[in-house]
Amino acid sequence: MFKNFTNKLENIFSSKKINEESLLELEELLLISDIGIETVDKIINKLKIEKFSREFDLAEIKSKLAVIILDIIRPFQEKLPIIEADKPSVIVCVGVNGSGKTTTVAKLAHYYSQMDYSIILGAADTFRAAAIEQLSLWSKELNLDVIIGDQNSDPASIVFKCVDRVLNHKINLGIIDTAGRLQNRTDLMEQLKKIDKVVQAKSNFLNQKTIMVIDGTTGQSSIKQVEEFSKYIKIDGIIISKLDGSAIGGTIVSIIDRLKIPVFGIGMGENKNSLEEFDAEKFVSKILND
Numbered sequence: 001m002f003k004n005f006t007n008k009l010e011n012i013f014s015s016k017k018i019n020e021e022s023l024l025e026l027e028e029l030l031l032i033s034d035i036g037i038e039t040v041d042k043i044i045n046k047l048k049i050e051k052f053s054r055e056f057d058l059a060e061i062k063s064k065l066a067v068i069i070l071d072i073i074r075p076f077q078e079k080l081p082i083i084e085a086d087k088p089s090v091i092v093c094v095g096v097n098g099s100g101k102t103t104t105v106a107k108l109a110h111y112y113s114q115m116d117y118s119i120i121l122g123a124a125d126t127f128r129a130a131a132i133e134q135l136s137l138w139s140k141e142l143n144l145d146v147i148i149g150d151q152n153s154d155p156a157s158i159v160f161k162c163v164d165r166v167l168n169h170k171i172n173l174g175i176i177d178t179a180g181r182l183q184n185r186t187d188l189m190e191q192l193k194k195i196d197k198v199v200q201a202k203s204n205f206l207n208q209k210t211i212m213v214i215d216g217t218t219g220q221s222s223i224k225q226v227e228e229f230s231k232y233i234k235i236d237g238i239i240i241s242k243l244d245g246s247a248i249g250g251t252i253v254s255i256i257d258r259l260k261i262p263v264f265g266i267g268m269g270e271n272k273n274s275l276e277e278f279d280a281e282k283f284v285s286k287i288l289n290d
Helices: 005-012 020-032 037-048 058-076 101-113 129-142 155-168 186-200 221-230 251-259 280-289
Strands: 089-094 119-124 145-147 173-178 207-215 237-241 263-267 275-277
Touching (some): 058 280, 089 101, 089 155, 101 129, 101 173, 155 173, 186 221, 207 221, 251 263
Parallel strands (some): 089 173, 119 173, 207 237
8 A cells, every 4th residue: 555655755845845736746746546526625735734843854754644634534433333232134235347346245254254253145246156155155254044046136135134144043144145247337327226125124123334345456536436326225344355456545535535435345366364453553554655
């Protein structure tokens, strides 16, 4: 994330001047780090009014930037959903094609299984046989039951069965994988509303959280994805996947600033252990010390 950010920051302020030229270079650095223009403007404007010592150094610049960015993201740092012992929960994972939903479902299942909760998976991505097979393989590795259906069957029926199993077999948590869908496909988004209604119909008896999985390599386009999905269903929080590769990471700052939706976690790899709860201070520290 934020590759070589510190070195570039040091080059910008090597003259120990806060002026139009250095601020413009900082603006460019933040933009190529995948922070959107509106959020960059906010950061730059706040930095302009900060007071610096006469012979400030890189540490002072970092400190000021850390405070500014933390002020943006810390209010929306949330832990992964808490599972209540006396009331079951259902987590529905949504997102566009290729965002890493199925792997994230497996990571969530492993995360909660470490706490000794009883868990069942729901393979509601009925469009892709590969998705059903992938979740089935994960269920075997994690030693969990999974509800599957025939390819191209109604995904809402899988969700109904999963919710029914959770409620009638005293299971703590159901985690549902849904099909990837483009936000401009109205028919698929309406189908997502149907899935949401199935879970909402049992809201008196269970807790529901809808988590959107965002591919960290997609940059600013992910903001539009979340905005469009939010027109159809309530997004309770976000997990950013694929931050172990070419992703830069600044999208996290923009998503929080623009959408005011919490980030629950970060996916740093493909194995079941590679899901971390989002920690704002740790995130900013990694930005400024990479």
